[in-house]
Amino acid sequence: MKRSVIVVLLVVVLSLFAFSKPLTLWHTQMVVEWAGRADVVELFESSTDQDVEEDYGPALYREALQKFIIQSKTGNPDVIELVLEQMFTLAKGNLLLPLDEYWDDYEDKDQYYQNAVDALTFNGKLYGVPYNTNVRLLLYRKSVFEENDLEVPGNWEELINTAAYITKNIDGMQGFMFTTKTREVRAFQEFLSFYFQLNKHMFEVADDGVKVVAKKEQLEQVLDLYYRMFFDGGISLNERGADWKALDYGYTSGNYAMVTVGPWIWGHRYEEESRGDVLDDTGIVAIPVAENGTPGTYMEVKPISVNRFTDDKDKAFEIVKDVTSKEFQFLMDSQAGVLSPRKDVMNMPEMRDNWWLSGFAEYMDTGVALDPVSWEQPQNLIIEAIQKVIYKQDTPEEAAEWLLNNLKRVAKSL
Amino acid sequence: MTREKKRAFMGYLVVLPALLLFALLMFYPSVQAFFDSFTNYSLYNQVPGFIGTDNYEVLLTDPDFWELFGRTLVLVGLAVGLQYVLGVTLALLLNENLKGMRWVRYIIMIPWVIPVVSTVVMYDWMVLPDYGLINMLLKNIGLGHLTRYWFGDPAFAFPLIVTMHVWRNMPFYAITLFAGLKSIPKGFYEAAEIDGANAWQRFFHITLPQLKYPSMIVIVLHVLWTFNNFDFIYLSTGGGPVGSTEVLATKVYETAWSYFEYGKASALGILMMALMLVFSLAYVKLVRSDQA
Numbered sequence: 236m237k238r239s240v241i242v243v244l245l246v247v248v249l250s251l252f253a254f255s256k257p258l259t260l261w262h263t264q265m266v267v268e269w270a271g272r273a274d275v276v277e278l279f280e281s282s283t284d285q286d287v288e289e290d291y292g293p294a295l296y297r298e299a300l301q302k303f304i305i306q307s308k309t310g311n312p313d314v315i316e317l318v319l320e321q322m323f324t325l326a327k328g329n330l331l332l333p334l335d336e337y338w339d340d341y342e343d344k345d346q347y348y349q350n351a352v353d354a355l356t357f358n359g360k361l362y363g364v365p366y367n368t369n370v371r372l373l374l375y376r377k378s379v380f381e382e383n384d385l386e387v388p389g390n391w392e393e394l395i396n397t398a399a400y401i402t403k404n405i406d407g408m409q410g411f412m413f414t415t416k417t418r419e420v421r422a423f424q425e426f427l428s429f430y431f432q433l434n435k436h437m438f439e440v441a442d443d444g445v446k447v448v449a450k451k452e453q454l455e456q457v458l459d460l461y462y463r464m465f466f467d468g469g470i471s472l473n474e475r476g477a478d479w480k481a482l483d484y485g486y487t488s489g490n491y492a493m494v495t496v497g498p499w500i501w502g503h504r505y506e507e508e509s510r511g512d513v514l515d516d517t518g519i520v521a522i523p524v525a526e527n528g529t530p531g532t533y534m535e536v537k538p539i540s541v542n543r544f545t546d547d548k549d550k551a552f553e554i555v556k557d558v559t560s561k562e563f564q565f566l567m568d569s570q571a572g573v574l575s576p577r578k579d580v581m582n583m584p585e586m587r588d589n590w591w592l593s594g595f596a597e598y599m600d601t602g603v604a605l606d607p608v609s610w611e612q613p614q615n616l617i618i619e620a621i622q623k624v625i626y627k628q629d630t631p632e633e634a635a636e637w638l639l640n641n642l643k644r645v646a647k648s649l
Numbered sequence: 650m651t652r653e654k655k656r657a658f659m660g661y662l663v664v665l666p667a668l669l670l671f672a673l674l675m676f677y678p679s680v681q682a683f684f685d686s687f688t689n690y691s692l693y694n695q696v697p698g699f700i701g702t703d704n705y706e707v708l709l710t711d712p713d714f715w716e717l718f719g720r721t722l723v724l725v726g727l728a729v730g731l732q733y734v735l736g737v738t739l740a741l742l743l744n745e746n747l748k749g750m751r752w753v754r755y756i757i758m759i760p761w762v763i764p765v766v767s768t769v770v771m772y773d774w775m776v777l778p779d780y781g782l783i784n785m786l787l788k789n790i791g792l793g794h795l796t797r798y799w800f801g802d803p804a805f806a807f808p809l810i811v812t813m814h815v816w817r818n819m820p821f822y823a824i825t826l827f828a829g830l831k832s833i834p835k836g837f838y839e840a841a842e843i844d845g846a847n848a849w850q851r852f853f854h855i856t857l858p859q860l861k862y863p864s865m866i867v868i869v870l871h872v873l874w875t876f877n878n879f880d881f882i883y884l885s886t887g888g889g890p891v892g893s894t895e896v897l898a899t900k901v902y903e904t905a906w907s908y909f910e911y912g913k914a915s916a917l918g919i920l921m922m923a924l925m926l927v928f929s930l931a932y933v934k935l936v937r938s939d940q941a
Binding site: 301304324416417418471472476484490493609612628 | 692693773801802806888890893903908
């Protein structure tokens with residue numbers, strides 16, 4: 236009898252072991268090639284107590300989103316790293332697990348900056364744990380400004396004039412740069428970095444649906460900035476339609492005097508020494524503020540979220556904790572040159588005393604998080620409006636009216 | 650069972666795995682898309698309701714659809730036309746006994762075997778403002794005023810897309826038509842020469858008619874591929890600037906993956922499939938009737 240009980244137990248235990256499948260984590264930063272990837276993967280694999288597959292999913296956010304939508308109901312992947320816009324889309328599609336219950340019991344929750352956590356809330360529920368954050372600021376070439384006795388612009392008028400002056404008078408140098416390519420997410424983020432000075436929201440999420448709170452005059456003012464930047468000579472017309480590669484690599488190649496970007500561009504120093512020289516010659520200040528506006532810029536917060544259909548929610552959240560731990564965030568964010576949403580990480584001397592990171596951290600409180608709606612359609616509409624202006628299909632006023640009408644048209648489906 | 654029936658049974662048995670695979674990977678998704686096209690299925694509405702032909706009515710009464718349809722036809726006409734003309738020219742060149750032509754036959758296939766994404770990345774880097782290869786060359790030869798982001802200029806973006814299609818697919822035409830040239834009996838040309846036909850007459854009355862079937866195959870295939878092609882445009886211009894390179898295939902993608910309206914995207918896909926089915930049947934019938 237005893238022997239048969241032992242055999243049965245043994246079979247049960249063995250079969251449980253045989254059928255327990257490893258959990259899956261999709262994390263682009265553990266796949267895409269960058270200077271710190273190997274260290275980050277090694278730290279995760281050596282520190283996690285969970286059985287996790289060593290394939291960390293697609294390298295591109297868009298591909299990860301599409302695959303997640305298609306296969307999430309199989310429970311795979313259990314955990315996914317996203318960008319904020321995608322998190323709202325998946326939360327609205329009911330594919331992510333609300334984490335409030337786990338968050339309330341999470342011992343490290345007080346270490347997080349509240350605005351970063353608030354940014355990951357959709358319909359009153361928390362859908363992710365932040366692991367990296369940044370704001371868009373104005374980066375400028377200190378030597379160019381010093382040698383030409385130029386003041387760093389403080390408002391939009393000064394920005395337009397300074398950019399035009401540099402383009403006209405300094406050989407081989409363009410004063411400023413905007414990305415304006417179709418479906419280029421950076422173009423949309425740059426637009427919002429200026430728009431948020433005029434209005435901290437574009438949409439209002441109410442019980443009866445999503446409403447547009449942007450005003451035509453505000454949209455027109457930002458579109459007019461684009462118009463003047465291109466047609467007053469700050470940006471060459473031949474650079475219309477360029478994407479993030481043109482902007483990032485153009486700046487670190489020394490072709491542009493000013494750009495609005497986030498801290499990730501620090502990574503260029505590992506690609507070529509000359510790019511490091513440009514970055515060492517870089518000043519970091521707030522984006523010039525509209526004459527009738529208040530400081531504000533696009534704030535990015537990247538979340539780690541859990542699949543609603545995961546087979547093991549508890550273990551999945553343990554993985555979330557592993558890839559948002561103090562050690563993990565410090566390693567990843569310090570190597571990538573970005574900010575951490577954790578106070579204990581940002582207070583570490585290596586982060587606090589780093590001129591680049593502290594330069595960005597200084598302006599974190601001006602960061603505005605996206606409204607909690609699905610942003611894919613507004614994003615495309617905003618870029619289309621920018622293009623209507625810079626390709627002179629519409630005046631800024633006409634494009635603003637077109638944009639507002641279309642935002643209102645799609646609002647109910649956001 | 651007679652021997653004949655046994656042979657037939659074996660035949661069916663052999664093709665069964667391929668048929669099952671085809672049904673699973675091609676037939677099922679197409680049928681599913683057909684049914685989805687009559688629903689309001691979306692990411693936010695995963696319990697879709699039947700809405701009849703609403704999706705089709707919305708699409709067919711949308712001026713954007715007809716604009717994109719027109720642009721898609723222009724793209725197909727230009728790309729396939731240029732590919733064919735250049736492909737025939739290259740095939741004739743390959744058919745000549747020139748020195749080193751054997752190596753050329755190998756080398757010309759390189760563009761065709763390079764993945765589309767690599768082709769687009771290569772072109773994109775070449776046309777970037779300031780430090781793209783084309784702009785650097787222009788600067789170095791004193792034509793700096795012509796530099797621009799070529800994919801960002803509405804006047805050049807579409808021709809560049811056509812160029813990428815031609816660059817990639819022309820070798821496929823050349824090799825297929827070269828194989829066709831090799832199968833033309835030399836006696837035809839000898840007889841024509843005796844009758845006093847000149848080179849142009851031999852080309853138009855012997856070569857082209859004899860290339861009818863390989864031509865039909867490459868043209869039908871490339872009309873289908875170009876009509877449905879999405880990656881060249883999406884990866885290079887995203888459909889811009891100001892919609893100047895947007896075609897039906899990129900619209901399907903946008904509807905499905907930017908707006909998450911799967912029902913509407915399915916309807917657009919089914920319309921495209923129907924259009925191509927009509928084209929393929931008509932073209933094949935035309936070629937066959939001509940042959941008869």
